Amino acid sequence: MTIISPDVSSRLKPDLIPVVYQIYSEFCNLQPHARVLVITDARTPSHVAAAFQGVALALGADAATIETSIPAGGPTYQPGAKWTPMLAHTAKAADLIVDLGVGYADFIAEALARGARVIMPGDGIGNPYLEDILIRTLRDIDVHAVRRQADRIASMFSAANTCKLLSGEGDELLVDITGLTGASVDGFLWDKDKQTYKSNYGILPPACPGVFLPLGRAHGTVSIDGTLLWHPVYHEQPRGCLRLRFDDSRLVEIRGDPYLSNRLRNWLDELGDEGSWRGPVHLNIGINPNALFTQNQEWERVYGSVTCGMGDMPAALFAPDSDLKWSRSSVHWDWTILQPTVLLDGQVIAQNGKLRAPALAA
Numbered sequence: 001m002t003i004i005s006p007d008v009s010s011r012l013k014p015d016l017i018p019v020v021y022q023i024y025s026e027f028c029n030l031q032p033h034a035r036v037l038v039i040t041d042a043r044t045p046s047h048v049a050a051a052f053q054g055v056a057l058a059l060g061a062d063a064a065t066i067e068t069s070i071p072a073g074g075p076t077y078q079p080g081a082k083w084t085p086m087l088a089h090t091a092k093a094a095d096l097i098v099d100l101g102v103g104y105a106d107f108i109a110e111a112l113a114r115g116a117r118v119i120m121p122g123d124g125i126g127n128p129y130l131e132d133i134l135i136r137t138l139r140d141i142d143v144h145a146v147r148r149q150a151d152r153i154a155s156m157f158s159a160a161n162t163c164k165l166l167s168g169e170g171d172e173l174l175v176d177i178t179g180l181t182g183a184s185v186d187g188f189l190w191d192k193d194k195q196t197y198k199s200n201y202g203i204l205p206p207a208c209p210g211v212f213l214p215l216g217r218a219h220g221t222v223s224i225d226g227t228l229l230w231h232p233v234y235h236e237q238p239r240g241c242l243r244l245r246f247d248d249s250r251l252v253e254i255r256g257d258p259y260l261s262n263r264l265r266n267w268l269d270e271l272g273d274e275g276s277w278r279g280p281v282h283l284n285i286g287i288n289p290n291a292l293f294t295q296n297q298e299w300e301r302v303y304g305s306v307t308c309g310m311g312d313m314p315a316a317l318f319a320p321d322s323d324l325k326w327s328r329s330s331v332h333w334d335w336t337i338l339q340p341t342v343l344l345d346g347q348v349i350a351q352n353g354k355l356r357a358p359a360l361a362a
Helices: 016-028 046-058 075-080 085-091 106-113 130-139 143-159 258-271 297-301
Strands: 035-040 062-067 096-099 117-120 162-167 171-176 201-203 210-212 218-224 242-246 251-256 282-285 306-311 332-337 341-344 347-351
Touching: 016 046, 016 117, 016 130, 016 143, 035 046, 035 085, 046 062, 062 085, 075 332, 085 106, 096 106, 106 117, 130 297, 143 210, 143 341, 162 218, 218 332, 242 258, 251 258, 297 332
Parallel strands: 035 062, 035 096, 096 117, 117 201
Antiparallel strands: 162 171, 162 341, 171 218, 210 282, 218 242, 242 251, 282 306, 306 332, 341 347
16 A cells, blocks of 8 residues: 655645635534634644634634644554643633644543534644645535435444444454444534534544444454554554454454564553453444545545544543443554445445445435
């Protein structure tokens, strides 16, 4: 897999301004006099953060930006990251938090519990080429068609009892999704069609609908040929298929690619964190036609791929009202299969990189 690296931003691209306006108006329904807090770090160019603050001001909001430190270890270690109390104190005043560098954090969950809303361009991770990604995956597609498709896929997950993920040559992961609610993960806080708020927590770019998985739901094997985001601060592609076997939502065997299988196994052993072996904790189907396999989290949205997460499942962010048993860990790592087959209650909804079910037609 070629890792495509868009140009690193050195100046403000004028095209970003209408995209930020689009995020505020169509995704967030930002209202005049709302209090907007933009949280960033040094990985994201300062003019990108300034664009989010400036457009919010132009829309009549009360907006401020705060730059925090870069967390150690990259996105994998987000669940265990420690943040200055000044962030939590400032967030208490916000109606909308634009998160350009934090992701998982207790103070974000506390803000949501207070009634604030959170939007995460770039999936809450600082990014030196965020402009290119947002322009390509928001401006250059029909975001509302993607939103509607994500809602339809989420409803199919909600209605199903089983999800079967087929990959490699004969690898099959069977997931019990009985009683679980599908999630659209489309980034929209506001539903333009229904003229109502649909969520208080949005992740961009759109979209990767799927389901969050409590413990004890997954059994079987997968063959990973896409990305592996684990200990390093970057993601890797297996040189040969990496095979994982799960029993009762626990990773029990790692085979295949000798380099990555050994490194992954050693890392998990050295962590001494039982939760890091647990999963999958989420299963999502990428449906953005313009998402690419860059070092940004946009790879979770690549059309026709499936990404599953391991380790921590931040229920306070994604399932705050649930009493199900979720995996907890100091790390969250992911793996992606490029073009698997996905079946819900036996119905094929994705095959060979194409969404198949008639109900999913745009």
